[in-house]
Amino acid sequence: MSHLDHTPSTPGKFKMDKSAYPYHGGRLRWHSSLAKLTFWSFVFIGVIFIFFYRSPSRFHSDPSRRSLRTSSWGGPAWEKKVRTSARIRSRNGFSVLVTGAAGFVGTHVSSALKRRGDGVLGLDNFNDYYDPTLKRARQALLERAGVFIVEGDINDAALLKKLFEVVPFTHVMHLAAQAGVRYAMQNPGSYVHSNIAGFVSLLEVCKEATPQPAIVWASSSSVYGLNTKVPFSEKDRTDQPASLYAATKKAGEEIAHTYNHIYGLSLTGLRFFTVYGPWGRPDMAYFFFTKDILNGKSIPIFEGENHGTVARDFTYIDDIVKGCLGALDTAQKSTGSGGKKKGPAQLRVFNLGNTSPIPVTNLVTILERLLKVKAKRNVMKLPRNGDVQFTHANISLAHRELGYKPTTNLQTGLKKFVRWYLNYYSAAGKKADAR
Numbered sequence: 001m002s003h004l005d006h007t008p009s010t011p012g013k014f015k016m017d018k019s020a021y022p023y024h025g026g027r028l029r030w031h032s033s034l035a036k037l038t039f040w041s042f043v044f045i046g047v048i049f050i051f052f053y054r055s056p057s058r059f060h061s062d063p064s065r066r067s068l069r070t071s072s073w074g075g076p077a078w079e080k081k082v083r084t085s086a087r088i089r090s091r092n093g094f095s096v097l098v099t100g101a102a103g104f105v106g107t108h109v110s111s112a113l114k115r116r117g118d119g120v121l122g123l124d125n126f127n128d129y130y131d132p133t134l135k136r137a138r139q140a141l142l143e144r145a146g147v148f149i150v151e152g153d154i155n156d157a158a159l160l161k162k163l164f165e166v167v168p169f170t171h172v173m174h175l176a177a178q179a180g181v182r183y184a185m186q187n188p189g190s191y192v193h194s195n196i197a198g199f200v201s202l203l204e205v206c207k208e209a210t211p212q213p214a215i216v217w218a219s220s221s222s223v224y225g226l227n228t229k230v231p232f233s234e235k236d237r238t239d240q241p242a243s244l245y246a247a248t249k250k251a252g253e254e255i256a257h258t259y260n261h262i263y264g265l266s267l268t269g270l271r272f273f274t275v276y277g278p279w280g281r282p283d284m285a286y287f288f289f290t291k292d293i294l295n296g297k298s299i300p301i302f303e304g305e306n307h308g309t310v311a312r313d314f315t316y317i318d319d320i321v322k323g324c325l326g327a328l329d330t331a332q333k334s335t336g337s338g339g340k341k342k343g344p345a346q347l348r349v350f351n352l353g354n355t356s357p358i359p360v361t362n363l364v365t366i367l368e369r370l371l372k373v374k375a376k377r378n379v380m381k382l383p384r385n386g387d388v389q390f391t392h393a394n395i396s397l398a399h400r401e402l403g404y405k406p407t408t409n410l411q412t413g414l415k416k417f418v419r420w421y422l423n424y425y426s427a428a429g430k431k432a433d434a435r
């Protein structure tokens, strides 16, 4: 509590406390010191007010997402960096705002866009859901490629508006999200904050922009939930999610429909199927299995009822990047501007999977071979914490519309991952602080 909190609200209370003013004429002195106190309080509050509302550089923090430090933005030097990063360097190129740019998919997509001459500006809140030093290393990688990542949260509407004031983005690649299926039981609020509130905050700014950008965003294979009909097709029901994570992604798809319908925003949702590869996410099974196998720690391998197989349609990052670029390239323009719809706009959803589900036990066998270490397998029943038993993508729609054609099998992809992992964590003695 600050000393100001002890200041009584009315002078009457002071008057009652005579013991504090035992001398003759104390009331007079008290009146003058109260006047001084009031005067300086106003000066102090005024200074704080001017600091927060007039300064070009504001300070933002977001405790619910566990951002490790407050971020600052604004000012001519900052705007120049934003503009330079987003500058288009090829004919008919895009200028793309990539949210979640320090994330796994965000880093790969940003660098692919930059390589082909698009302007790219990253946005990321660098929260500590998993080891932030990995996010910083990805940031350094992008910086060398000429991509600047603004440090901030998608819930910060003032920051988003500023970015659109500085750059008339043609596209938004929205990959910022609270990922992970099982963590949703530990921290449900973070899923609502990022995947629902954050998405709405972004769409609100996009719909007001002139021109409105086309938006491509990450949904998830988890929206198929408890469905048993395989392979999963975009036409299938998605109304039985098994985790809050899946429910927030499903909500995102409905929210996308609303903003498309009311404001004419062009929106494409991509249902990613268990994406893996170099620079991946340490909370995912293939990643922490690798770490634990190398450390001689036992790994929990889930199985279904009656020893049923648990399998995933593991999809390699380079294939996913091609799918993302295909979605951006075929996205039609939004039709509205300044918050007003002018006509119907494109609304799409695609599966981006590998069409070849692999049992988790096979994943472990491949890792054992690549790492040359036998895993300590601890086979256990699939916990009821959000996991589904099986995923399998039908990708014919993405193939037809986006030219999407995955080419990397799990063996090849994991080989590339393991090479990166050993390199990354042996260099400079970095610790694989996976979870």
Ligand SMILES: O=C(O)[C@H]1O[C@H](OP(=O)(O)OP(=O)(O)OC[C@H]2O[C@@H](n3ccc(=O)[nH]c3=O)[C@H](O)[C@@H]2O)[C@H](O)[C@@H](O)[C@@H]1O
Pocket (backbone or CB within 6 Å): 179, 180, 181, 219, 220, 221, 222, 271, 272, 273, 274, 275, 283, 284, 285, 286, 300, 301, 302, 310, 311, 312, 360, 387, 388, 389
């Ligand atoms: O496809 C998706 O949409 C989702 O893919 C992954 O979710 P998941 O497939 O559950 O990926 P992992 O957590 O890496 O699990 C992979 C497999 O390993 C199994 N597993 C996981 C953890 C564990 O300790 N043991 C174990 O056998 C899981 O049941 C699952 O079959 C991502 O974590 C989600 O963010 C993403 O949205």
